[in-house]
Amino acid sequence: MLFSHNVQQLTVSLQSSRYVFPTVLFSSQSLKDFKLISNTTKTPLDFPALTTLNLSCVTLWGDLFSKCINLKKLTLKYFVVDNVFDIITPRLCNLILKEGRCSKTINVIAPQLENLRIVNCSIGYLNVSPQLSSFCYTSSYLGCYVPLHFSNDQFHSLNKVSFCLRKYNPNKAYKEEDVRNTINMLQKLHSARYLTLSADTVEYISSFPDLFLHHSSPFSNLVCLTIDSSMRKDVAYKVKMSTEAKNFLLGNSPSATLIMKLSN
Numbered sequence: 001m002l003f004s005h006n007v008q009q010l011t012v013s014l015q016s017s018r019y020v021f022p023t024v025l026f027s028s029q030s031l032k033d034f035k036l037i038s039n040t041t042k043t044p045l046d047f048p049a050l051t052t053l054n055l056s057c058v059t060l061w062g063d064l065f066s067k068c069i070n071l072k073k074l075t076l077k078y079f080v081v082d083n084v085f086d087i088i089t090p091r092l093c094n095l096i097l098k099e100g101r102c103s104k105t106i107n108v109i110a111p112q113l114e115n116l117r118i119v120n121c122s123i124g125y126l127n128v129s130p131q132l133s134s135f136c137y138t139s140s141y142l143g144c145y146v147p148l149h150f151s152n153d154q155f156h157s158l159n160k161v162s163f164c165l166r167k168y169n170p171n172k173a174y175k176e177e178d179v180r181n182t183i184n185m186l187q188k189l190h191s192a193r194y195l196t197l198s199a200d201t202v203e204y205i206s207s208f209p210d211l212f213l214h215h216s217s218p219f220s221n222l223v224c225l226t227i228d229s230s231m232r233k234d235v236a237y238k239v240k241m242s243t244e245a246k247n248f249l250l251g252n253s254p255s256a257t258l259i260m261k262l263s264n
Contacts, residue, residue, distance in 0.1 A: 006030040008049075013037040047071075055079065065089050076100060095128075097121050105151065118148065127151035135189065136162040147181035150188050158191045164198040166231065174207045183211055183248070190218035195249070199229040199239045206242035213244075217251035225249055226259040 008030055031047050035054040045053070046067045053068065056077040065071060066088040073094040074087070081102035087095070092110035098119040105125040108116075113129045117136040126148060132155050137148065163186065183205055189195075205211075227239055239260065250256055 009033040011035040060085050063088065081106060097123075107151075121148070123148055125149045125151045130156050133157060134160045135192075136164075138162075138164045138166070140166050147178060147185050149181070150185070155189060155191050158189060158193070160194045160196075161189050161192040162196040163189075163201055164196075164228070165201040165204050166198065167200045167204070174204055176208050176211070179205060179208045180211055183215060187215070187218045191221055192219060193221050193223045194226075195219065195222060195224070196226040196228055197249075198231065199227060200231075202227055202239050202241045202245060205248070206240060206245040209242045209244040212248050215248060217248050217253070219249060219256075220252045222250070222253035222256035224257045224259060225253075226261055228261045230261055 007028070010031060010033070012035070028047055028049070030049055032049050033052045034045075034047065034050060035056075036058070037056040038058055044062065044067060045064055047053075048067065048069055050068045050071050052073045053065075053071055054075045054077070056079075058076070058078075059080045059082070060076070063086065065074070069090060071089045071092055073096075074089065074092055075096040075098070077096075077098040077100070079097075079100040081100070081104070084105045084107070085102065086107045086109055088109045090111065092108075092113050094115045094117075095108060095110070095113060096117045096119075097106075098117075098121070100121040100123065102121075102123045105127060106123055108126070108128040111129055111131070113132060115134040115136075116128060116132055118126075119138045120140055127150070135155075135158060139148075165182075182201075186205070227241070229239055250258065
């Protein structure tokens with residue numbers, strides 16, 4: 001059998017739902033790096049030596065990761081979660097969620113998690129460690145944008161936050177409720193020291209200035225705020241930022257440096 005030769009790295013790609021993987025595939029004492037592309041996986045992964053795991057095109061079920069006691073980096077791409085799902089990994093440091101959908105809640109039970117990246121995911125609620133250090137969020141606004149909701153009340157020690165909304169249709173109007181939810185999401189990130197916002201994000205929250213009437217600036221630890229316009233094709237493009245949005249971002253950190261990053 002393959003694992004009898006102490007294989008440490010393995011990639012498996014199979015997108016036929018008719019094939020059932022043998023359970024032995026999901027158990028190894030030697031495997032350290034595993035990449036699986038499959039329609040579904042219901043068998044718990046038993047890889048005590050595993051440090052890096054990539055799952056793509058999967059429907060996630062049950063308790064998959066708790067036996068991967070040394071897992072440090074987990075990437076989930078094109079995934080679907082139908083119910084509340086727990087990611088239980090005691091040593092996980094880096095988590096990437098891309099192109100995923102979960103109508104309810106994902107609980108990340110990983111006390112050592114430091115870096116979280118989310119790209120184009122629709123997640124009802126996300127519960128992660130309040131000790132998170134780095135958070136990168138990217139979403140495309142196509143008229144069906146779903147702001148992320150954190151179950152946590154707050155984060156305590158965020159160092160770097162990157163928040164990028166991209167609007168592909170300039171004629172598509174923003175929705176007030178979506179903007180309100182995004183402002184609420186940014187408030188949860190109040191401990192950030194280095195905050196990077198895309199130009200679209202700034203214009204997005206500036207589109208309804210009255211929403212800031214009852215919100216003071218939550219960012220009291222800001223060292224630097226970067227407004228990134230590098231995705232714009234127009235080199236001379238000037239970001240449209242309302243006074244209310246600027247006060248929301250910088251009003252509680254008057255000594256923070258403001259950097260405008262322009263197109264190349």
